[in-house]
Amino acid sequence: MMLYLRGILCVLLVSPVLCGQSNFASLSGRIEDPSHAPVSGAHVVIKAKETGASRSVLSNHDGLFEAANLPPGAYSVTGEAAGFATQSLDLTLEVNQHMALDLKMELTAHHEAIAVTAAAETLKTQDASLGEVVEPRSIQELPLNGRMLLDLALTVPGAHQGHGAQTGTMNPLYWRPGQPSAITIGGNRPNANYFLLDGATNTDPAFNTQNFSPSPDAVREFQVQTGSYRAEMGGAGGGQINIITNSGTSQFHGTAYEYLRNSALDARTWDEMPGTMHLVQHNFGGSLGGRFTAARHSFF
Secondary structure (H helix, E strand, O other): OOOHHHHHHHHHHHHHHHOOOOOOEEEEEEEEEEOOOOOOEEEEEEOOOOOOEEEEEEOOOOOOOEEEOOOOOOEEEEEOOOOOOOEEEEEOOOOOOOOEEOOOOOOOOOOEEEOOOOOOOOOOOOOOOOOEEEEEHHHHHHOHOOOOOOOHHHHHOEEEOOOHHHHHOEEEEEEEOOOOOOEEEOOHHHHHHHEEEEEEOOOOOOOEOOOOOOOHHHHEEEEEEOOOOOOOOOOOOOOHHHOOOOOOOOOOOEEEEEEEOOOOOOOOOOOOOOOOOOEEEEEEEEEEEEEOOOOOOOOO
């Protein structure tokens, strides 16, 4: 019985730590009037542009509001309160971002709406973590030799190509050629990195490498933290690589591609003979996404 109770206690103690590792973003801020006094009871509606999903929160007596567990993406934020003009603005939340946003409400005697066309500031004021987010445009447009997503992590300051078992070609126990995870971040060894995929651990426990390498077409963006990261980003003392995959949208969409490499398109070395077929590679693929509609069935 004591062992059973100890097991339950361990689960309860470990669960908050596991839940803290999140790939979601959060939005918090303060609603105030022109005199900088807090506006309580204001409705803040946060609507995702891609899916149309919305969430509504209320400001407390100090004018503070918070919306957690928001999927990364583009949003429109609308603030409404009695006696004040409706204010709306657009912003983009990145993976594991904690954005602070203050809304100043204008007094009005009749119904008005104020649309802010400028984008919200993305300056981080909630934590002192260092690093960058590799955005969807970079994943879609930057060339990738062999379609290896982790090559884009090298565009983050403080990250460069590493060496060792994480290359996938040096240790027979970890033989994964073409899927290297040897990235040195902040001067740490490649085995000091920690990988997350959609908020779940994606780190090989034996070699501290990336366990599953997703296709770039399936990835929306990923974050590479190089130092001073928050407490929930634990598990290793090196870089924290947090990858999130694409979610569905309200419209169907897809891609089809062929990546071609051959002697006609590649540059030649000074001593290479004409007609040498030194590399011929065809890489075909595609992706498809869209909305998901749950079907209802009646059983008699």
